[in-house]
Ligand SMILES: *Cc1c(COP(=O)(O)O)cnc(C)c1O
């Protein structure tokens with residue numbers, strides 16, 4: 001698995017020869033899945049470390065890396081369960097894919113695990129969020145140097161979370177968005193695993209493999225996920241194409257993407273009926289992990305939506321925050337607001353009739369909320385009680 005191809009113009013390159021296609025679009029690995037079948041559940045991939053559970057290495061035969069040992073061996077294999085308590089009335093059945101269960105609390109571990117498994121030497125990333133944390137932790141586990149480039153305004157608490165894994169951590173002044181391209185175009189002696197790099201997309205496709213395998217021999221009607229760079233959306237689309245080629249999908253799930261209305265370049269292009277995403281100005285939003293005004297795989301994400309007959313939804317800030325609380329209080333799942341846009345989008349799609357009671361929808365909850373203080377970050381719901389008053393207070397609380 002050494003060739004990269006462009007989904008748009010079809011050009012191919014040897015892995016390592018190009019970071020992006022000459023046409024400007026991102027590349028992904030060419031994968032032949034014609035002979036692929038769901039692995040035997042009781043017999044996980046030979047080289048995989050015995051973990052007592054399946055991980056993404058279950059799909060090693062369609063990945064451009066071999067199963068490693070250590071932290072990377074533990075990525076993927078996350079829970080998927082139906083959550084009736086948050087389903088919209090007369091709406092679809094909602095199944096939550098909880099990516100917060102990954103080693104560093106987000107789906108980014110899938111891409112990092114495959115990336116680190118494939119490249120030698122120092123690794124790096126341009127991120128101040130989950131991807132930075134993931135690369136720093138996986139590099140630590142693999143005894144590699146890690147170079148993490150964060151934006152100037154990254155909060156100290158975030159820096160401390162990343163710094164504990166001891167990477168080379170740089171707070172960068174200047175135009176942060178350009179760094180993505182700077183690190184791809186120059187030979188820096190560091191393999192940069194940025195948001196939509198082919199290795200990352202290869203790892204991240206496994207979330208859709210897991211979802212589809214859970215529904216096999218049926219298929220979910222739709223997969224809903226938040227979108228920022230478009231890397232994960234690309235991975236999900238790639239998985240659906242591969243599984244279709246392998247004859248394992250009776251029907252192709254529709255891909256719906258969710259964005260925060262305050263920074264929604266992909267949704268705007270979708271509403272315009274455009275196949276090209278234009279950069280937006282973007283306002284600050286609580287959805288920090290999906291605040292990308294100029295997504296490098298935005299056009300590919302749009303193609304995923306149009307090819308699968310899905311859609312893109314913009315979610316208002318208040319609806320997103322309310323949904324973050326709902327997921328914690330009603331479904332027991334702590335997520336970042338960046339993930340709650342996805343179930344908020346399901347609510348909107350149910351209201352408009354696009355999703356209905358006949359549909360099974362898998363929602364990718366991309367990252368854990370526990371890292372970020374959760375929905376009640378200020379602790380405003382906490383009550384005080386003296387020890388002697390506890391029995392009465394308890395009875396009152398549940399009466
Ligand atoms: C990175 C991230 C996203 C966005 O993924 P892209 O691949 O950049 O589109 C969504 N949610 C969370 C929690 C993330 O960390």
Ligand SMILES: [Zn+2]
Nearest residue numbers: 006009021023
């Ligand atoms: Zn191209």
